[in-house]
Amino acid sequence: MTPGDQHCRLLAMMTVVPDLPAIREAFAVESSRVAQRVRAADRLDTPVPGLAWTVGQVTAHLCTVYQSFAATMRGEFAATALDDVIAPGRTLPETVAAANAFAVSLIEYKGQAEAADALAAAAAELIEVLGKEPDPLVSCPAPWYGPGRTRTVGTLASLAVSETLVHGHDLARAVGRRALPNVEAAVLVAPTVMSEMLPLLLDADRAHGFRGSFEIRVRGGAAFVLRISDGQVRTAPVDGQDVDCVVSMNACSALMIGYARQSVGHAVLTGRTLAFGRKPWLGLQMRGLFLTP
Structure with a gap:
């Protein structure tokens, strides 16, 4: 067993555990839709x-995401693979960029x-891995988020879908179409x-x-709690x-x-986001507390 394999088998706690079979199905549909837009x-x-980026570069980015996620889930992506590209001390957005x-x-x-064709083939790799029903709580090396990150x-399966939805929207705009992400x-x-x-x-x-x-509260989905105190943040399940x-x-x-995007x-004015509670004004401040990936 390689160090990467051992690392990939460490178990982690998650605040919201996703439904991997449903995510695999959604990913198959959405990645196919994006490939059609590229074609x-x-x-x-x-x-x-x-x-x-251009249309070709967004496609290359998605291919890399799919292949890297599939490889690390298989235990084949080394934790040190990007050591010559990224440097310690950078923010997450700087590292990802x-x-x-x-x-x-x-x-x-x-x-x-x-x-x-390349995008479809890369997506097929990830679909195959997810089809083996891996444990969603297993941690894998993710050095593209920083040295030593897992x-x-x-999380990676969910990110693959979110990247596909958001960049699918980007590609639709590039080819002159209006296509909001699939809400389901x-x-x-x-x-x-x-x-x-x-x-x-x-x-x-x-x-x-x-x-x-x-x-x-994500409408139609799971909810979680976010607590911020003096430069530290933690998430937890809703506990009353x-x-x-x-x-x-x-x-x-x-x-x-x-x-x-x-x-x-805009989200508030269109009713897509609503804040309430004893300090509802904090809802407008929350986004400004976080960096943009």
Whole structure:
């Protein structure tokens, strides 16, 4: 057994444990939809609105995500694989940006058909791994989030769907279509993604001196509690204890806000996000306490 295999078999606690069979099904549907959008694109060098990437580069990014997640779930991705690319001390967004830039620079497609085929093949790898019904609580190396970082199988599976939904939206805009993320798929993954990734994204400077608690309710999905105190954050299942603010969120908006595709103000004005409780104004402050991935 390799060190990577041993690392991959460590068990972790999760605040919201996802339904892996349902996530596998959603991923199969959504990744196929994204591959079709790539195949239908006029050009791979078309800029993606709001991003510094082209259609081809977004495709390369998704391929890398699918392949890396599948490999680490199989115990085949070394924890030190990105040591020459990322550096200790960086924030999570800085680390992810460096890892993404490196991975995307290694891939180039000859045309839309080749790019779409590559995306479908990479998705098939992850679908195969998830089809073996791995334990969602098993931790795997995830060095693209920083040296020594790990994430559970359940978190990675949920992230694969969220990346597909958000970048599928990006690609739809690039080819002149309007396509919001599938809300049923978003409901499956948003609670896990938020509860597992927000602790890594806390902006310690902005959160310094802040003390507050939130109950995050993803409409149609699971809820969890987020407690922030003096630059530290932890998540926990809803336990009946009082919280300062309850935030009710549409699942698609939860992902779109998290990935900086939608503002909190827009979500509030359209009713997609609602805050209430003894300190409802904290709902408008919460997003500013976290970095954008």
